[in-house]
Amino acid sequence: xxxINMNSLLKERVEKxxxxxxxxxxxxxxxxxxxxxxxxxxxFYLTGVTSGIFEKSFAIASADGxxxxxxxxxxxxxxxxxxxxxxxxxxxxxxxxxxSLSQELKGHKKIGVNYGGLTTKNYLWLxxxxxxxxxxxxxxxIERARIIKDEVEIKLIKKAAxxxxxxxxxxxxxxxxxxxxxxxxxxxxYNMMKLGAAGASFETIFxxxxxxAEPHYVPRDNKILKGDLIVCDYGARYKRYCSDTTRTFIMxxxxxxxxxxxxTVFEAQKASLELIKAGALGLDVYKAAVNVIDKxxxxxxxxxxxxxxxxxxxxxxxxxxxxxxxxxxxxxxxTVEPGxxxxxxxxxxxxxxxxxxxxxxxxxxxxxxxxxxxxxx
Numbered sequence: 001x002x003x004i005n006m007n008s009l010l011k012e013r014v015e016k017x018x019x020x021x022x023x024x025x026x027x028x029x030x031x032x033x034x035x036x037x038x039x040x041x042x043x044f045y046l047t048g049v050t051s052g053i054f055e056k057s058f059a060i061a062s063a064d065g066x067x068x069x070x071x072x073x074x075x076x077x078x079x080x081x082x083x084x085x086x087x088x089x090x091x092x093x094x095x096x097x098x099x100s101l102s103q104e105l106k107g108h109k110k111i112g113v114n115y116g117g118l119t120t121k122n123y124l125w126l127x128x129x130x131x132x133x134x135x136x137x138x139x140x141x142i143e144r145a146r147i148i149k150d151e152v153e154i155k156l157i158k159k160a161a162x163x164x165x166x167x168x169x170x171x172x173x174x175x176x177x178x179x180x181x182x183x184x185x186x187x188x189x190y191n192m193m194k195l196g197a198a199g200a201s202f203e204t205i206f207x208x209x210x211x212x213a214e215p216h217y218v219p220r221d222n223k224i225l226k227g228d229l230i231v232c233d234y235g236a237r238y239k240r241y242c243s244d245t246t247r248t249f250i251m252x253x254x255x256x257x258x259x260x261x262x263x264t265v266f267e268a269q270k271a272s273l274e275l276i277k278a279g280a281l282g283l284d285v286y287k288a289a290v291n292v293i294d295k296x297x298x299x300x301x302x303x304x305x306x307x308x309x310x311x312x313x314x315x316x317x318x319x320x321x322x323x324x325x326x327x328x329x330x331x332x333x334x335t336v337e338p339g340x341x342x343x344x345x346x347x348x349x350x351x352x353x354x355x356x357x358x359x360x361x362x363x364x365x366x367x368x369x370x371x372x373x374x375x376x377x
Contacts, residue, residue: 007083009152010048011065013145018063020141021112028105029112029138030130031059032122040117041240041312042142050239052078056097060104070100101129112138143317147309148331153241154355157310157333160201160243161353161364163236167191168247168367175249175376177226181206181219184232192236201235201242202314212248213347215304215339227253229261229346230376235314242314244335245365246351250375258348260296261340262371265348268292268338272306272320276336276354276361282318282326289338290322298340307335310353332356333364 017029033043035055044050046059046067052075060068068085079086087104089096105111111130113123115137127135149157170191175184185206192200207217208224212231224230228251235244248265250258268289275285286306293302306320310333318326320334328334337351353364368374 006048006152009150010046010067010082010084012150013045014061014065014067016145016148017061017138017142020144021138022141023110023136025110026112026136026138027063027108027110029061029114029142030101030105030126031061031114032118032126033057033059034119034122038117038119038122040114042114042117042146044240044312045146047079047084048082049075049078051081054079058097058101060101068104070097070104098129101126102131105130105133108133110134110136112136112141114139114142146311147317148329149311149333149355150331153311154331154333156239156241157243157353158355158364160197160236160238160241161245162366163192163195163197163238164234164243164245165365165367166195167234167236171232172249172376175224175230175251177224177251179224180221181208181211181224182221184224185219188232188234192234195236197236197238198240199237201237201244205231205233205246207231207347208251210344210346213341213343213345215341215347215349224251226251227255229258229348231347231349233349233351240312242310242312242316243353243365244310244314244351245353245367246337246339246349247367247369248348248350248374250371252375252377254375258346259371261298261342261346261348262374264293264296264298265338265340265350266369266371268302269336269350269352272336272338273354273361276328276334276356278328278330278356278358280328282320282324282328283322285328285336286320286322293338293340298342301340301342302338303341304337304339307337307351309334328356330356330358 057071116139185204209228230249233246272289309316309318339349341347354361
């Protein structure tokens with residue numbers, strides 16, 4: 001996409017945020033991207049930069065759709081490549097950031113910030129910088145804008161999903177008895193990067209045997225054994241956008257109990273996917289999966305939400321859960337990931353990424369997932 005079109009798209013993103021801010025006296029929104037882990041991905045949403053870390057940098061968006069990047073010399077070139085206005089701080093960072101931001105925001109009544117992306121220290125620092133304006137939280141407006149993905153975002157997430165899906169066969173082929181979970185997690189990450197990912201979008205989960213019953217398991221030096229259920233939860237990051245996929249492998253020996261659990265989860269995902277479309281209630285989609293799991297005798301063994309939104313963050317705001325009344329909207333990108341976890345035995349999770357459409361959904365992840373596909377010999 002040409003810089004002119006990209007700048008037009010970035011202007012639309014700013015307008016999406018301001019259209020959702022109820023207080024029309026807010027003239028600017030300032031986003032502080034700090035040192036990890038205090039990263040506010042809204043900085044990258046508003047600027048479109050795909051290279052660089054941009055620690056201790058700011059994005060200033062105005063109500064007329066313009067964006068200014070305030071950054072140091074380390075990312076100056078990446079910032080200039082955006083075609084946006086760039087202020088480079090190259091002498092006394094603490095003093096010059098303060099004076100530059102004060103000058104940019106001088107004379108305005110209300111400035112919006114994202115409370116969810118600010119540390120207390122940075123909030124107090126901004127209060128000292130913006131002395132003459134009232135600071136208001138516009139975090140909810142930012143979330144509501146970002147949850148509906150634009151064409152470019154969907155394209156990038158689709159590419160990230162394609163990379164993760166394409167790594168399925170190399171990973172399946174690599175699984176061997178005696179290999180450690182940590183070795184397999186490294187193989188997963190290597191294959192995604194070999195296929196074009198900038199890296200994993202989160203720490204890869206690779207849990208074998210009874211460890212597969214822990215949804216957010218961290219790989220250890222446990223060895224893969226014959227008969228193990230193996231939950232592999234992984235995602236690729238491509239130009240900052242994330243995918244998130246889970247496949248459950250069966251190592252060699254396959255018995256009826258494992259097959260029943262697997263096919264229950266498989267059918268639960270199918271039931272929930274059938275309900276997904278613009279206007280559907282997230283609660284109803286969640287219940288469809290739970291009903292299948294419960295009727296097959298696994299009541300209480302599905303222990304997490306059915307899914308979450310994806311984007312610049314792996315967990316990108318909205319979830320499919322039993323607590324709210326969220327309504328699905330066209331352009332949302334979600335995971336759908338039912339699971340059954342039997343402590344001391346093992347677990348099964350199947351996760352795919354989808355885009356909500358007017359009449360249904362578009363599947364982004366394409367890795368095989370039938371029972372037969374998952375058996376490792």
